[in-house]
Amino acid sequence: MKGVKSKIKCPDCGSEIKYTKLQVGDILECSECGTEIEILSLSPLKYRELIEEK
Numbered sequence: 001m002k003g004v005k006s007k008i009k010c011p012d013c014g015s016e017i018k019y020t021k022l023q024v025g026d027i028l029e030c031s032e033c034g035t036e037i038e039i040l041s042l043s044p045l046k047y048r049e050l051i052e053e054k
């Protein structure tokens, strides 16, 4: 688990969101659509889309 590069598929637009290091609670942002994804678990990898209410 050191220096591993990987990616997550955006749940909204399907683009790949690349990351180099993850921790539970991290927020990733899709560069295509701006969707934010919160990391819930690393093993197995689980995440959820953050929905902003405005």
Ligand SMILES: [Zn+2]
Residues within 6 Å of the ligand: 010, 011, 012, 013, 014, 015, 030, 031, 032, 033, 034, 035
């Ligand atoms: Zn996206």
